[in-house]
Amino acid sequence: MITITFITNDGKQATAPDNSNLLRVSLREKGGIPFKCGGGLCGTCKCRIETGIENTDAVKPKERNHLTPDDLAAGFRMACQTFVLGDISVSWVPKAR
């Protein structure tokens, strides 16, 4: 099992099986990562892997449509395209209310 810490949601933690999709875990556990399409198109699920980037899978071509090389170097991913292989913590820019 892996542990995901949702920093922007008061550090809420959730556990999930290895190789879980980050957005799916967020939805199931009310982690709070913003999203719209769930399919790698809208870019809404942009988030930053603050710790454990080495525990995520390879960046997908769809992510490169929304993330610059600087973003990727800084640990940004798109949650709907990211699978988690070990413990991570993740933050994001909250949606305006």
Ligand code: FES
């Ligand atoms: S939710 Fe639209 S790109 Fe991830």
